[in-house]
Amino acid sequence: KAGVTQTPRYLIKTRGQQVTLSCSPISGHRSVSWYQQTPGQGLQFLFEYFSETQRNKGNFPGRFSGRQFSNSRSEMNVSTLELGDSALYLCASSADQVRADGYTFGSGTRLTVV
Amino acid sequence: GENVEQHPSTLSVQEGDSAVIKCTYSDSASNYFPWYKQELGKGPQLIIDIRSNVGEKKDQRIAVTLNKTAKHFSLHITETQPEDSAVYFCAASMDSNYQLIWGAGTKLIIKP
Numbered sequence: 001k002a003g004v005t006q007t008p009r010y011l012i013k014t015r016g017q018q019v020t021l022s023c024s025p026i027s028g029h030r031s032v033s034w035y036q037q038t039p040g041q042g043l044q045f046l047f048e049y050f051s052e053t054q055r056n057k058g059n060f061p062g063r064f065s066g067r068q069f070s071n072s073r074s075e076m077n078v079s080t081l082e083l084g085d086s087a088l089y090l091c092a093s094s095a096d097q098v099r100a101d102g103y104t105f106g107s108g109t110r111l112t113v114v
Numbered sequence: 115g116e117n118v119e120q121h122p123s124t125l126s127v128q129e130g131d132s133a134v135i136k137c138t139y140s141d142s143a144s145n146y147f148p149w150y151k152q153e154l155g156k157g158p159q160l161i162i163d164i165r166s167n168v169g170e171k172k173d174q175r176i177a178v179t180l181n182k183t184a185k186h187f188s189l190h191i192t193e194t195q196p197e198d199s200a201v202y203f204c205a206a207s208m209d210s211n212y213q214l215i216w217g218a219g220t221k222l223i224i225k226p
């Protein structure tokens with residue numbers, strides 16, 4: 001079966017611009033989580049969506065937002081980009097509402113802000 | 115809330131030797147502990163996991179042990195090979211709160 005698909009794979013943006021990243025979960029998965037990964041910072045949790053509702057949120061400024069559609073595809077948006085937003089953005093999907101097993105990551109979108 | 119500490123941050127071992135990465139967690143209610151491997155340019159991939167009703171689980175050269183009393187769990191890789199070089203992440207979660215809490219990661223280097 002197809003895995004988690006993230007688009008685009010690479011992106012270069014200018015400071016002050018905004019960006020939208022897309023994540024298509026594994027078919028049948030209803031939960032999508034987003035992470036920011038920078039060198040030396042590990043996996044920083046952004047937010048998680050389940051059935052179009054944001055269920056959990058990490059400690060990121062309001063410039064970071066997301067949404068989930070009825071087909072479980074999710075998008076995250078970053079407005080007013082800063083140089084420090086340069087990172088690998090990962091999404092992960094899971095089938096079950098309350099169990100973390102089966103949590104599968106995509107390959108990520110590498111965002112560079114110049 | 116739950117907190118997961120992972121050590122060491124970098125581990126360098128000779129090819130063929132064993133590698134051990136340790137994680138400790140703070141919330142005794144945590145009951146699911148996965149390990150993920152992240153290769154360069156890829157997202158993390160689940161390699162093994164364990165639930166709190168089991169003390170040890172093996173899958174070929176990889177094993178995970180869990181000590182609920184001490185609240186720590188470890189990843190053991192035997193007969194290491196060059197393809198084991200990657201960053202490894204541990205995590206913990208509990209069924210009552212669907213959220214994985216992650217360790218900071220361990221960069222494993224296999225020396226030829």
